[in-house]
Amino acid sequence: MVPHLIRLRYVLMWNSFRRSVGTMIGAIFSALGFLYFIVMAYILASVAAFAPPEEVTYTDRGAVFVLCGAVTVLVWIIGPIVFSTSNPFTNPQNFLVFGIPNKTFIPGVVLGGVVAPTGLGTLILFLTGSVLWGWHPAAIVAGVLAALIGTVLCVIIMQVIVGALNNLISRRAVRDAMQLIVLVPLMLAGFILMGAIETIQEFWELLPQVATWIAFTPAGFLSLPWFVAQAQWGMAALHLVVMLAYIGLAAWAYNAIVNCATEAAGTMRERQREPAGIGLLGRANSPMQAIWARSLLYWFKDPRYAASLILVAVFVLFGIFEITILKSQDFSLIPKILPALIAYLLAFSISADLSYDSTGFSLHITTGVRGIDDRLGRVFGLLTWALPLTLLLTIAMVFATDASHEFAAWLGLSIGVLLSGTGLSAVISARYIYPVPPPGTSLMAQPEGGMGRIMLVQTVGMLMQFFIALPVVIPAVVALIVGSPAWGIITLMIGVLYGAGMLWAGVRIGAKWYERALPETYQSIVKVAALY
Amino acid sequence: MCVNFYTGTMLEKSSLPDPDHAVVIRSLGKQFGDKVAVNGINLTIPAGSFYGFVGPNGAGKTTTMSMMTGLLRPDHGQVWVHGINMWESPQHAKSVLGVLVDGAAVFPRLTGTQLITYSGLLRGMEADVVAERVPDLLRVMDLEEAAHKMVADYSAGMTKKVSLAAAMIHSPQVLILDEPFEAVDPVSSARIRAILNEYVSSGGTVMISSHVMDLVERTCDHVAVIDKGQVLASGSMEEVTDGASLEDRFVGMVSSDHAGEGLSWFHT
Numbered sequence: 001m002v003p004h005l006i007r008l009r010y011v012l013m014w015n016s017f018r019r020s021v022g023t024m025i026g027a028i029f030s031a032l033g034f035l036y037f038i039v040m041a042y043i044l045a046s047v048a049a050f051a052p053p054e055e056v057t058y059t060d061r062g063a064v065f066v067l068c069g070a071v072t073v074l075v076w077i078i079g080p081i082v083f084s085t086s087n088p089f090t091n092p093q094n095f096l097v098f099g100i101p102n103k104t105f106i107p108g109v110v111l112g113g114v115v116a117p118t119g120l121g122t123l124i125l126f127l128t129g130s131v132l133w134g135w136h137p138a139a140i141v142a143g144v145l146a147a148l149i150g151t152v153l154c155v156i157i158m159q160v161i162v163g164a165l166n167n168l169i170s171r172r173a174v175r176d177a178m179q180l181i182v183l184v185p186l187m188l189a190g191f192i193l194m195g196a197i198e199t200i201q202e203f204w205e206l207l208p209q210v211a212t213w214i215a216f217t218p219a220g221f222l223s224l225p226w227f228v229a230q231a232q233w234g235m236a237a238l239h240l241v242v243m244l245a246y247i248g249l250a251a252w253a254y255n256a257i258v259n260c261a262t263e264a265a266g267t268m269r270e271r272q273r274e275p276a277g278i279g280l281l282g283r284a285n286s287p288m289q290a291i292w293a294r295s296l297l298y299w300f301k302d303p304r305y306a307a308s309l310i311l312v313a314v315f316v317l318f319g320i321f322e323i324t325i326l327k328s329q330d331f332s333l334i335p336k337i338l339p340a341l342i343a344y345l346l347a348f349s350i351s352a353d354l355s356y357d358s359t360g361f362s363l364h365i366t367t368g369v370r371g372i373d374d375r376l377g378r379v380f381g382l383l384t385w386a387l388p389l390t391l392l393l394t395i396a397m398v399f400a401t402d403a404s405h406e407f408a409a410w411l412g413l414s415i416g417v418l419l420s421g422t423g424l425s426a427v428i429s430a431r432y433i434y435p436v437p438p439p440g441t442s443l444m445a446q447p448e449g450g451m452g453r454i455m456l457v458q459t460v461g462m463l464m465q466f467f468i469a470l471p472v473v474i475p476a477v478v479a480l481i482v483g484s485p486a487w488g489i490i491t492l493m494i495g496v497l498y499g500a501g502m503l504w505a506g507v508r509i510g511a512k513w514y515e516r517a518l519p520e521t522y523q524s525i526v527k528v529a530a531l532y
Numbered sequence: 533m534c535v536n537f538y539t540g541t542m543l544e545k546s547s548l549p550d551p552d553h554a555v556v557i558r559s560l561g562k563q564f565g566d567k568v569a570v571n572g573i574n575l576t577i578p579a580g581s582f583y584g585f586v587g588p589n590g591a592g593k594t595t596t597m598s599m600m601t602g603l604l605r606p607d608h609g610q611v612w613v614h615g616i617n618m619w620e621s622p623q624h625a626k627s628v629l630g631v632l633v634d635g636a637a638v639f640p641r642l643t644g645t646q647l648i649t650y651s652g653l654l655r656g657m658e659a660d661v662v663a664e665r666v667p668d669l670l671r672v673m674d675l676e677e678a679a680h681k682m683v684a685d686y687s688a689g690m691t692k693k694v695s696l697a698a699a700m701i702h703s704p705q706v707l708i709l710d711e712p713f714e715a716v717d718p719v720s721s722a723r724i725r726a727i728l729n730e731y732v733s734s735g736g737t738v739m740i741s742s743h744v745m746d747l748v749e750r751t752c753d754h755v756a757v758i759d760k761g762q763v764l765a766s767g768s769m770e771e772v773t774d775g776a777s778l779e780d781r782f783v784g785m786v787s788s789d790h791a792g793e794g795l796s797w798f799h800t
Contacts, residue, residue, distance in 0.1 A: 290653030301641040359636035367654040368626030
């Protein structure tokens, strides 16, 4: 049974490749990225290995190594929460009907996780721990042992935390909220990192001490070769015992979670009541207005769209933070660019509209909605609030940064970026379907290996959007560098006129494409929906 | 395939379909890669009939129905709905149809009321007419209590019923329903059948696909049996069943001999 569960992972992966070439290409890209990461880690480890211990002390290399291990386990935990449901093994309920005893199920899942591509990659990454110390046989053995323990702990801790969350978040309302909350720290990660880099000098001196604390948490599994290399045998022995205890504890917890999942199967009930009334749809009186109203509703009701709103809020908060607290001259450009950047992201956000509809889009097809109604409804659903928001943010930014002489240029840039980008999205979303989480699944659910494909499509889309915005970006840059009000007015005029023109063209072309290839578009939706 | 293609083009030119027929299908074919899903089929669905469409899994039922409703472009062949060519004037043809797509998601973040309203408005109906009909539909589908709950929280049967209501709101001339009774409770199922019967007796046409032979035999007056992309039999129920039960006729037509031997070890 254990080998069977291990084989199942590879069979599932291979089958998903056979079904979609895109998935395979995505997986290859992900694998290449990961491989690059491993190679870099080994190069760094080798550099450290050949350096004399007096120059790069064992304390320093070990401290960095232990912290890297702690970061890896965080990635292991956060990854599945963010991309949950991608892997059938994270939810024991998937195996409910087979009645596999826990005694075989748990080792099967854990070992399967270790020999799966991600597990093997992690193991190889952790094995740098036996390179790091140069020729030091005891540390090499300890490095191999620590890598094995570390990989097993990563897999099992991930299973425990995701399993616990799965039990917790069976209710839709809770799940929706959770997904949005998890997003915030992720979005802030970049800013946090920036802050961390500024204080890195002080951090570096504290590093060995921090690493010693971490060494005895479940995330400190890579400390074994560190202690051994420093000949701290007592610490090493204690550490090993603690780590094995953690594995035991995690296995016990996982056992409890599997039991809980099997006993609670199917007993979750939705208790939430929705408010009465039909809301905005009650005001619509044509197909276009209906789509407009529905799109607007979805911005607030569907967590996949609401996530974009949270992103905007985070950006705005960041801008306020930059202006009021940091008052840093180095960063004065960042808050100024924010309104245009938000406009850029909002315009891009509707490029996946049909993908988000998933097979629900069949309703638009079978009711014979005209392309122009579909395109206009969705575009208005965004612009109704995105245009005022962009204007408001631009005005607020100009006042806050005391840049009223640049007002016309920034306003022109924001409007031009928003409108031209929305126009492009109206074309893209009419024909190009890419894998997005279908309605009702996790916000960031990805099909196996689908991540690379999405990144590819989104990068190309965002680049195209940038090129389309160039006619506004160039005069805006000129206006800001030269500081001439005349160029500012020119930017504003181009922003409004060019933006409106691109929007009009995008809607017209989008409508044409929509009608010409409607059944083909639907079939690619069906194909993508089947990936999940 | 080639032969079918030629007969297809000849039919298109020579015989215009009778607009009195609800649906006319000629030489309809679709191939996915090497697999021929629908192999040039012909069907005529008389107006005012309750038409059953039966076949084993993978026979081509959903593929055929997708090509009839504008969801899948046929490789060749034509579909006319009351004389309107689906693939030449799709918007016009779709206005005559009400469609239930099997296995398709809906817009789950809308409430039941909102979803049915949305469907009506997408059809270009007047808002006040829609507002009048929605409560009626919710009542007959027994969804009044859940009217203001999000469809995301509906059971499979409730989702089926709300989709059915969404397909019926514009009172179309022809209903094409893929697996309409799957997962629907017996009380609702009986009520829906009663409504559909009344609709048929007033001149409407219903086409349903189903695996449940008994249900099709009791409900439908016409039937077509499809297997491996080909129509094995079609016509009125009496013609097709020919004295036997539909299930016996169906199994006799589609089963292959070697599969019927059973499991030698499956007994206690």
